[in-house]
Amino acid sequence: MASRHSNDRNSGGAAGADTGPPAASEVRNVVLVGHTGAGKTTLVEALLAATGTVSRAGRVEDGNTVSDYDDAEVRQQRSVNLSLAPIEHAGVKINLLDTPGYADFVGDLRAGLRAADCALFVVSTAEPIDGTTRMLWTECATVGMPRALVLTKLDHPRSDYAGTLSACREVFGEKVLPLYLPVPDAGGPVTGLIGMISRQLHEYRDGARTAAELGETDAVRLEEARGELIEGIIEESEDETLMERYLGGEELDPKVLIDDLEQAVAHASFHPVLPVCSASGLGTTELLEVMTSAFPSPGEHPMPEVTSVDGAVKNGLTCDPAGPLLAEIVKSTTDPYVGRISLTRIFSGTLRADIPVHVSGHFLTGGGHEEHDEDERIGALSSPLGKTQRPIGQAHAGDIVAVAKLSRAETGDTLSDPGNPLLMRPWDMPQPMLPVAIVAKTKADEDKLSQGLSRLVAEEPTLRVENNPETHQLVLWTMGEAHTDVLLERLSKRYGVEVEQTELRVPLRETIAGHGEGRGRHVKQSGGHGQYGVCEIEVDPLPEGGGFEFVDKVVGGAIPRQFIASVEKGIRHQMEKGVSRAGYPMVDVKVTLLDGKAHSVDSSDMAFQMAGALALREAAEAAGVTFLEPFDHVSILVNDDDVGTVMSDLSGRRGHVQGTEAVGQGRSLIKAEVPQTSLTRFAIELRAMSHGTATFTRTFAHYEPMPQHLAAKVME
Template identity: 70%
Template sequence: MATRNVTGGPAESGAPSADELDVRNVVLVGHAGSGKTTLVEALLFASGTIHRTGTIVDGTTVSDHDDTEIRQQRSVNLSVAPLVHDQVKINLLDTPGYADFVGELRAGLRAADCALFVVSTAEPLDGATRLLWDECTAVDMPRAVVLTKLDHPRSDYEGTLAAVREALGDKALPLYLPTAHAGEANVPTALIGMLSGRVFDYASGSRAERDPDADESARLAAARGELIEGVIEESEDETLMDRYLAGDEIDPNVLIDDLERAVARGSFHPVVPVCADTGLGTQELLEVMAGAFPSPAEHPMPDVTTVGGRQRTDLSCDPSGPMMAEVVKTTSDPYVGRLSLVRVFSGSLRPDATVHVSGHFLTERGHEEHDEDERIGALSCPLGKTQRTVASARAGDIVAVAKLSRAETGDTLSGVDDPLLMRPWTMPDPLLPVAVVPRAKADEDKLSQGLTRLAAEDPTLRIENNPETHQLVLWTMGEAHADVVIERLVARFGVHVDRVDLRVPLRETLSGHGAGRGKHVKQTGGHGQYAVCEIEAEPLPEGSGFEFVDKVVGGAVPRQFIPSVEKGVRAQMERGTSAAAYPMVDIRVTLVDGKAHSVDSSDMAFQTAGGLALREAAAAAGVSLLEPLDEVGIMVPDDYVGTVMGDLAGRRGRVLGTESVGLGRTVVRAEVPQTEIVRYAVDLRAMSHGTGTFTRHYARYEPMPRTIADKLLTA
């Protein structure tokens, strides 16, 4: 490691400069309202990057990265804020805390090498926070825990620390203890350094270092042992614990080295208390990030292949190696056009270079595979709405790239002579469908282009033109996500859409056996139209499709017109036979008789007669509606299993079984009609207090209950 400031040594700060600086990419993870964006601003202020908390050079706050965020007053985007501390450049990646924007969180986890897990001491630790911790665990992300809002009236530092350790593991241990002067109403004004034994006092408005008083020394003695033992347990020196238990004084630098290694491999999570409003703990947190967090070179490389599919294992975070980078975020700026936030994994990226852009993994979401060369524009360091031009970006750094007109989020950038392909991070499935229609003709003309641009930026948005219901459906992560997409259509592209009720693609089949006679006779000047056919129709088992049987004898229907009857029946099946006009499936139609005219019979006449015959047979046999069933897997904490199963029963669901998956969670598997789970993404989140997740896959069609079907047919 480049620094040794974890114990609270002097810090240096300055403006980001060039390639000599070491880099740390740190993603901030936490529930909405935990104080992530406020913490970013406080760290920028503490490092001298901005002049006062809440502003940048142009007067724009750090959170004001997107007009939607300004209007909604919440973070919905991944944003980057670079700073320099002690000759280390730290790229802070601020992520949204709302579940609807977990795609932005996963993009931030991909771009980062370590995480700050932000927890508010003013709110109880909830299940949604545990889910965010699991997101970090799933990608083996090293992390520290930051306890915020220490000056809030409801702040409970000790209770929150205990809850954090219970939920996140006993390897979450504080490096500093908050302490307050007498008469400060329990608002912390200083931190006791557990490894250094020094007190860092912020009571005067700036940090001053002093010796602990008697009370602080007693607190330090009581708590320091557990931290040291926790660090020693992670040490590769097996004699260290024996020496410590024997009473030897362990060199703090030895402890810091072991702490760094334990943090880098994700087996130890230091806890740092911070009060963003007063600055308490900001310098200490900067020291932890610069001195104890792993560098990009220590983080494993993602899975890389050539475009042809050959595995590449020879790449590393080497500025002189082959150029390889990944687009982790795409945005459209009204002044500079499309901006791509890029993490450089290998080699170096320079302005005006030609790169190969590869995208191969999002075809199931409507994105075409693409391989093409593009010349990139200027490189810049983004900070809110401010773009600071940089000369180059080396391996390990994060930079904004202009003029990548075809690159989408998740694409790989590499050298044109050696095209590479990185498998992108796992994208969450959008499970809330929202049907929309353009408000006016002018909106209809621009809608497709606007949605295509938004989908290129946001892989969690899937656009479906349903061929059965003829609806345009936006598959989103939740109501907040849907609101953001619709608002961006208006703000960026001037496209207005209205929400409409989603139509689930139902189908029809016959309830029983029926016969029908189709007669199409018309006499006009010249040739007329004449065709008569008689059919029998019956239902088939689900999934059988359509069968057409010819049992005509004696040439009642000439051979050349039998395919015409079948074509007419198929066309009527597509249109449906009931008032609801759903497609008809799984039937057998037998042509048994008919009549023809030597002059007036034609292909079109028998097509029309075939359709009329099927409609009459369906009226005689009766029509049943079929509805699609999805197989769902719902993972919730054990406390909510009963609630979920009761709710499924109310949705006409059939529970197939339950399975414990550990950590106090259970997966409930069931089959549920699609008509009953249109808004399940929202409803599950409400009934499980944000802790439930689910998957859904089409299973089959089944008959809809008669009472429900009759209501639909009547309507």
């Protein structure tokens, strides 16, 4: 498949070596999406080798600079981070964005979808289409991302190309059609590919691609499959005469078909399929040709919503290097030698090294990310590959580069001209739902913890840090166990802060079970000025949300007026501390002050505060104390097949299911109220029972009395 772009840039080699910044028409921003183990990272490495960017041994060859790309550390980081690998083919720079396949790192997936203009959806031919793969397809469809499918692992013993292609069409739709036929079709290793538009056969042997003659059997197979592909492309064409001409027997110009294919892919209405074997390199050249000739350029992809920092809509911006500067940080990382490195997509204008920019961070969701607007000078620009940062002087609209030394900018921030500050609407980020309580290991770690966490939050928009004022715990809200492990490892290795996980405490409440009476007597005589305060009260429960009610029924001046408020103050203070050994705040109580005694000399504000506190504790003991636990509103989006399992699980968590509703595409929404004590690991357990396909949100609902057997455990 020949490129539809003509230019003077060299084919192959490291992207952007000596030719200056590419124009937007010479750039393809491609994000690789797929389940863990589908072969995304191996495919990136095969494409790097196919373009000569790295050798098969995995060493970057960039002038005099040679560095390892494939070492274990870099591979591990790519498995949990969005990473960039620029390559070049046929004069077109291709920015490959490799995304993690773990569900915990969906934030990086969405960042990659924001930065890219087309997606390679990677599916293993050795595994069935699972729920996670369906969910990833939905993520792409939600943002209207153009997609092509790459079927990998053709050399695996369990590889079933035909079965996987059929499953993809069944799950993803009839507009999933192959551009190439593997040879042989079934049985034995795949040794070649037949281009169904060009009718050409290329064989791959010993790492080399050579043209070959079509055999009679392959020619028959080709014509059987080619018709459906051509009709699928024509159906998406704006030329209404093509179908009639094709059905009339006219042989259509391949260039016309390629142009229509590109338009259909750009509209996300047609999804071509390419078979690739990363180990042998089979299909890599064809994939490069498709990316350069049939994938949309940055100028063909819709611009995200842009406003001024005060909210005024800005229309008319295009992918123009001469336009106003508009860029977005899609990923922040920290290098121990360079400092913070911001992976940045330029949507408009030209970004140059060492210029002032306006940094805008206005977030749609919480998470500890404060809104900010400030000017900052950027450092060097570079094109990253593995551990290597290749310096560049400037980058044009449509490109993706690494920016150094943006110390105050966070992932998701907008960069613009200080004289014309702009703001891009942030992409939707999932809310972290797994709470993890941590404590610093040592005093030295405690001193560095705050700064380390603030840096993590700046890098990771799916992390939320909470200092719970009731439980006095530092809580990290993460996406799951893998996410937690990665964050704590970064905290340790990058910022030298060691922490330990501790048991999460849920903020309970105490209340009065019934009517009770109590007497508080605080009398001390130790020579000199003494302390004297006596009060008698009764307590009664209030309805949920009643708070605190204080009634004064003292008659005859038994307690001087100036000390009535002191009694109330002492009672309120005791309620904040709680009356049980567990020490949770007390709520929903009515206290009536009935009587008391005072001393003309020794009574004081403090004495009656102490008396009020003692009276409340005695009255609560007489009335009985009930623990209240918080319940959350929980909304769970789950596959229809898993509804029964999830509802049964909610029942076991003492949840109150309020209803279910179908939301389409085989999915249902379950709404329930569940005690927070049963939700501490729900993010992990829901993922397990739904095979990684279910998601949920939670918001505080109300407090309810805790069952006695659980309350007894709290007291223990």
